[in-house]
Amino acid sequence: xxxxxxxxxxxxxxxxxxxxxxxxxxxxxxxxxxxxxxxxxxxxxxxxxxxxxxxxxxxxxxxxxxxxxxxxxxxxxxxxxxxxxxxxxxxxxxxxxxxxxxxxxxxxxxxxxxxxxxxxxxxxxxxxxxxxxxxxxxxxxxxxxxxxxxxxxxxxxxxxxxxxxxxxxxxxxxxxxxxxxxxxxxxxxxxxxxxxxxxxxxxxxxxxxxxxxxxxxxxxxxxxxxxxxxxxxxxxxxxxxxxxxxxxxxxxxxxxxxxxxxxxxxxxxxxxxxxxxxxxxxxxxxxxxxxxxxxxxxxxxxxxxxxxxxxxxxxxxxxxxxxxxxxxxxxxxxxxxxxxxxxxxxxxxxxxxxxxxxxxxxxxxxxxxxxxxxxxxxxxxxxxxxxxxxxxxxxxxxxxxxxxxxxxxxxxxxxxxxxxxxxxxxxxxxxxxxxxxxxxxxxxxxxxxxxxxxxxxxxxxxxxxxxxxxxxxxxxxxxxxxxxxxxxxxxxxxxxxxxxxxxxxxxxxxxxxxx
Amino acid sequence: xxxxxxxxxxxxxxxxxxxxxxxxxxxxxxxxxxxxxxxxxxxxxxxxxxxxxxxxxxxxxxxxxxxxxxxxxxxxxxxxxxxxxxxxxxxxxxxxxxxxxxxxxxxxxxxxxxxxxxxxxxxxxxxxxxxxxxxxxxxxxxxxxxxxxxxxxxxxxxxxxxxxxxxxxxxxxxxxxxxxxxxxxxxxxxxxxxxxxxxxxxxxxxxxxxxxxxxxxxxxxxxxxxxxxxxxxxxxxxxxxxxxxxxxxxxxxxxxxxxxxxxxxxxxxxxxxxxxxxxxxxxxxxxxxxxxxxxxxxxxxxxxxxxxxxxxxxxxxxxxxxxxxxxxxxxxxxxxxxxxxxxxxxxxxxxxxxxxxxxxxxxxxxxxxxxxxxxxxxxxxxxxxxxxxxxxxxxxxxxxxxxxx
Numbered sequence: 001x002x003x004x005x006x007x008x009x010x011x012x013x014x015x016x017x018x019x020x021x022x023x024x025x026x027x028x029x030x031x032x033x034x035x036x037x038x039x040x041x042x043x044x045x046x047x048x049x050x051x052x053x054x055x056x057x058x059x060x061x062x063x064x065x066x067x068x069x070x071x072x073x074x075x076x077x078x079x080x081x082x083x084x085x086x087x088x089x090x091x092x093x094x095x096x097x098x099x100x101x102x103x104x105x106x107x108x109x110x111x112x113x114x115x116x117x118x119x120x121x122x123x124x125x126x127x128x129x130x131x132x133x134x135x136x137x138x139x140x141x142x143x144x145x146x147x148x149x150x151x152x153x154x155x156x157x158x159x160x161x162x163x164x165x166x167x168x169x170x171x172x173x174x175x176x177x178x179x180x181x182x183x184x185x186x187x188x189x190x191x192x193x194x195x196x197x198x199x200x201x202x203x204x205x206x207x208x209x210x211x212x213x214x215x216x217x218x219x220x221x222x223x224x225x226x227x228x229x230x231x232x233x234x235x236x237x238x239x240x241x242x243x244x245x246x247x248x249x250x251x252x253x254x255x256x257x258x259x260x261x262x263x264x265x266x267x268x269x270x271x272x273x274x275x276x277x278x279x280x281x282x283x284x285x286x287x288x289x290x291x292x293x294x295x296x297x298x299x300x301x302x303x304x305x306x307x308x309x310x311x312x313x314x315x316x317x318x319x320x321x322x323x324x325x326x327x328x329x330x331x332x333x334x335x336x337x338x339x340x341x342x343x344x345x346x347x348x349x350x351x352x353x354x355x356x357x358x359x360x361x362x363x364x365x366x367x368x369x370x371x372x373x374x375x376x377x378x379x380x381x382x383x384x385x386x387x388x389x390x391x392x393x394x395x396x397x398x399x400x401x402x403x404x405x406x407x408x409x410x411x412x413x414x415x416x417x418x419x420x421x422x423x424x425x426x427x428x429x430x431x432x433x434x435x436x437x438x439x440x441x442x443x444x445x446x447x448x449x450x451x452x453x454x455x456x457x458x459x460x461x462x463x464x465x466x467x468x469x470x471x472x473x474x475x476x477x478x479x480x481x482x483x484x485x486x487x488x489x490x491x492x493x494x495x496x497x498x499x500x501x502x503x504x505x506x507x508x509x510x511x512x513x514x515x
Numbered sequence: 516x517x518x519x520x521x522x523x524x525x526x527x528x529x530x531x532x533x534x535x536x537x538x539x540x541x542x543x544x545x546x547x548x549x550x551x552x553x554x555x556x557x558x559x560x561x562x563x564x565x566x567x568x569x570x571x572x573x574x575x576x577x578x579x580x581x582x583x584x585x586x587x588x589x590x591x592x593x594x595x596x597x598x599x600x601x602x603x604x605x606x607x608x609x610x611x612x613x614x615x616x617x618x619x620x621x622x623x624x625x626x627x628x629x630x631x632x633x634x635x636x637x638x639x640x641x642x643x644x645x646x647x648x649x650x651x652x653x654x655x656x657x658x659x660x661x662x663x664x665x666x667x668x669x670x671x672x673x674x675x676x677x678x679x680x681x682x683x684x685x686x687x688x689x690x691x692x693x694x695x696x697x698x699x700x701x702x703x704x705x706x707x708x709x710x711x712x713x714x715x716x717x718x719x720x721x722x723x724x725x726x727x728x729x730x731x732x733x734x735x736x737x738x739x740x741x742x743x744x745x746x747x748x749x750x751x752x753x754x755x756x757x758x759x760x761x762x763x764x765x766x767x768x769x770x771x772x773x774x775x776x777x778x779x780x781x782x783x784x785x786x787x788x789x790x791x792x793x794x795x796x797x798x799x800x801x802x803x804x805x806x807x808x809x810x811x812x813x814x815x816x817x818x819x820x821x822x823x824x825x826x827x828x829x830x831x832x833x834x835x836x837x838x839x840x841x842x843x844x845x846x847x848x849x850x851x852x853x854x855x856x857x858x859x860x861x862x863x864x865x866x867x868x869x870x871x872x873x874x875x876x877x878x879x880x881x882x883x884x885x886x887x888x889x890x891x892x893x894x895x896x897x898x899x900x901x902x903x904x905x906x907x908x909x910x911x912x913x914x915x916x917x918x919x920x
Contacts, residue, residue, distance in 0.1 A: 042657065043660075046659075048739045126736075128697070128713060132696070207850070216714020217714065257574075259582070287710050299605070317568060318589070322581035322583075324580040325574060350551065356547045358615070358709075361708060423529065428703040431734075435657055435742050438671050
């Protein structure tokens with residue numbers, strides 16, 4: 001009952017993280033169905049319709065069930081401890097925000113057993129195709145509404161906590177980067193989640209109440225859905241990466257034993273990326289037939305995002321420069337992030353060039369691109385963050401050898417998995433096809449092998465984390481990382497159930513900008 | 516010509532974007548390579564600093580970290596420099612984009628319509644149109660557990676029953692639309708793809724330089740058979756194209772209504788297909804025609820014979836699952852009001868003529884299925900009339916043939 005009723009940010013943070021990991025596992029199994037079917041040409045295991053259901057559910061579960069709750073879990077655990085307050089501002093809302101999730105995903109997963117199967121129209125839910133969904137349709141819409149409510153409550157909680165409850169002396173420009181990136185992410189969430197809710201509600205009324213927002217025969221416009229969806233969807237992809245930027249900006253200075261380079265420009269770059277994310281949505285839609293002026297605008301604005309993103313990467317490297325680096329597991333994941341995310345950024349820049357995008361669009365090149373920014377990007381950052389803070393959470397050190405093995409195993413196989421997909425896309429393999437022409441065989445075989453190997457490796461992580469949660473391991477000191485700064489390291493490990501009931505005195509050594 | 520075709524197909528670029536056979540596709544390829552090398556150059560610089568730092572600034576080699584954490588000059592440089600690089604890339608990209616969007620002065624227009632799951636092609640103003648679907652060999656091999664090795668099928672999943680034949684050295688405007696959901700028409704060698712959206716007409720254009728066969732696929736998730744709607748464009752010299760088109764129109768204009776020439780592919784006898792082959796000068800068409808003629812023959816025999824309920828139900832279920840299930844659902848309940856239930860519906864239980872005509876010609880949101888064979892239509896009609904508690908008798912292929920216009 002403690003876990004159901006709890007309003008403690010640490011308990012809820014743990015719940016979020018455990019939930020996210022469960023969803024990663026479910027979504028991962030779905031991706032194995034996909035990669036299993038694509039192992040060789042011809043249809044071996046699943047019906048094409050079921051294949052489409054798997055691609056759709058894999059995406060929805062990974063985005064809304066995996067990455068977002070994992071980041072929320074980290075925010076729950078760390079934001080109050082980093083700004084020096086006792087809990088999030090709205091603890092009961094926090095409890096609700098979490099407990100909505102199992103219902104939302106229970107509803108979504110139950111569609112697998114319904115007449116007509118789960119949604120099969122891709123996570124983008126483009127009409128008119130999505131209107132052909134069977135009995136799963138209303139469950140899809142309502143589960144998205146619930147996920148949206150959960151995200152918004154989490155975001156409001158983070159904003160209010162950060163703006164109102166910082167310890168005296170913790171000015172905005174002294175906050176850790178993780179707090180900054182989450183603050184900006186929370187604003188993005190509050191701005192765009194209602195847009196998604198609106199779009200799917202319009203789908204719902206189109207299907208059941210005779211409206212024709214998106215039905216051409218009734219005077220509607222199927223492309224309007226795409227505009228609304230991507231007005232949500234593009235900021236959403238930054239929701240999935242900004243907190244990762246914050247994590248990496250926390251880990252690299254610690255293990256380089258050097259202050260983050262260009263703290264202020266990091267903050268401004270994050271804000272610039274957030275702003276640009278609102279005006280580039282139609283680059284997902286270059287092929288829908290926009291006017292030339294529109295295509296030019298979206299091409300130029302999209303290319304601009306490379307500038308603040310580049311600044312971030314340069315700053316991370318400048319932080320490492322002339323540092324004194326050691327390579328514990330969190331640092332390995334952070335460095336893996338910088339390297340592989342940059343590759344994903346490069347393919348993103350290529351995709352921004354509209355004439356070339358006409359060729360790349362809806363091919364495996366795009367699949368490779370967004371998996372490079374989401375798996376070695378968002379997921380590696382989450383894993384790095386967990387290794388970084390788990391001594392604080394459990395009071396014991398994780399097994400360093402297993403952690404290092406987990407990193408190298410993941411880093412190798414994730415490239416085997418996704419790098420060949422660049423070639424597949426360039427050679428002309430469309431996305432979301434359950435079967436392919438025989439010239440695409442070789443790279444698909446390699447990619448599938450990578451997928452299975454990557455998945456298996458994650459059990460090493462589960463084992464390591466379970467050991468920590470059981471308290472098996474070397475006891476962790478309050479500040480287990482020599483170069484770590486921040487209020488969270490001033491409390492004992494494991495962190496007491498209630499921290500900072502009295503606001504701490506903020507020492508200049510413990511703030512991000514001038515540690 | 517055969518040699519060229521083979522060459523074009525053999526040069527399947529495995530590692531990179533194909534160069535293509537239009538001016539636009541060459542420009543796009545050039546842009547792709549330009550930005551690729553720019554990215555590689557930046558990557559080499561950034562990763563060199565990254566790995567050098569990891570090597571030289573590890574603790575065992577550099578125990579005392581530096582203390583700098585700011586440099587306005589450096590930060591300005593690495594903000595401004597990318598700007599300049601981006602502008603340098605944006606200029607050629609803008610030029611190409613303007614060319615791509617300029618479809619004026621087209622010499623001919625082809626209307627491309629996406630269906631779940633095939634393409635309809637209409638030569639605008641030429642009074643000729645047809646449907647183009649996955650070819651039989653690929654279709655057989657792709658069934659779950661077919662036991663057929665895909666590599667034994669020529670151009671597995673990239674071959675159609677009726678290719679889109681176009682002239683070379685001609686500015687062709689493609690008008691794209693759709694009849695049901697959003698599809699995307701894509702032939703990599705033409706350097707372009709564009710969505711086919713219901714209620715919209717989108718435009719793209721191409722001027723193909725070299726005769727040959729160019730293959731692509733639908734690129735927008737369009738439902739169950741999204742992976743199985745290839746696009747095959749056969750470019751021939753203009754004179755040959757004129758002869759081909761004249762032949763096509765001459766044949767069908769006289770004995771069938773021009774609006775439904777597609778019947779030739781499915782319903783007419785093998786001779787019609789053989790005639791096609793002589794007129795399409797492409798050498799490889801002969802082999803296809805033989806195969807087609809063989810494939811047509813049994814279907815034709817079947818059409819003349821009376822079929823048993825069981826046989827019709829079995830075929831009908833397959834046809835239903837491929838064509839009807841998305842809207843009317845496996846349960847037959849449909850999704851009212853958009854897609855009516857078939858259980859006990861007046862159309863399905865009443866006079867079969869109404870239902871056959873509706874399947875052939877479509878009604879409201881329901882597309883026409885005239886491209887299906889008589890046997891397939893008879894089977895699916897029989898299937899719906901005898902499933903889910905319906906019990907309304909058998910329809911024979913002959914009944915369907917009688918109603919075709």
